[in-house]
Amino acid sequence: MDYLSKLIERANKALEVAKPLTTKQRKKMKKSTFCGPGRSFPVNDCKHVGVAKAYLKRSKFSASTKKKIAACINRKAKQLGCTPGKKAKAGEGPHYPKYIELSTEEKQLYSSDVFAATKKLVEQSIKEPNMELFDVIDPGDGS
Secondary structure: OOHHHHHHHHHHHHHHHHOOOOHHHHHHOOHHHEEEOOOEEEOOOHHHHHHHHHHHOOOOOOHHHHHHHHHHHHHHHHHHOOOOOOOOOOOOOOOOOOOOOOOHHHHHHHOOHHHHHHHHHHHHHHHOOOOOHHHOOOHHHOO
16 A cells, blocks of 8 residues: 555544434444443444543533543443553543644645645546546646
């Protein structure tokens, strides 16, 4: 797998993690799937373990409730066999989740016009499997 493919795969994983559960999906889950009061902090898989850890500090619950939620998240992470990482903590203060830390080079690549154009072509080729590349290249661009 080449470098660009790896970067695209990492970006897609980050987008997948960010997808929230629908109300219908949440209602189908057992009460024991949640770590917070009022069916908050769903922990049904390793992806949601990471999301729950990331958002715990931002929650408005009391410190004692946050400690209980953190213990539940850590327990469920172990039960699910999630890759060990930082344990959930009930610390105070703002916290913003990081799904994947990108290097400076990767950030520059993702924000480049070349990446945007390539991503657009890849998405178009998925929608149109028989697409000819030469149909989308502008002959006046020197290619």
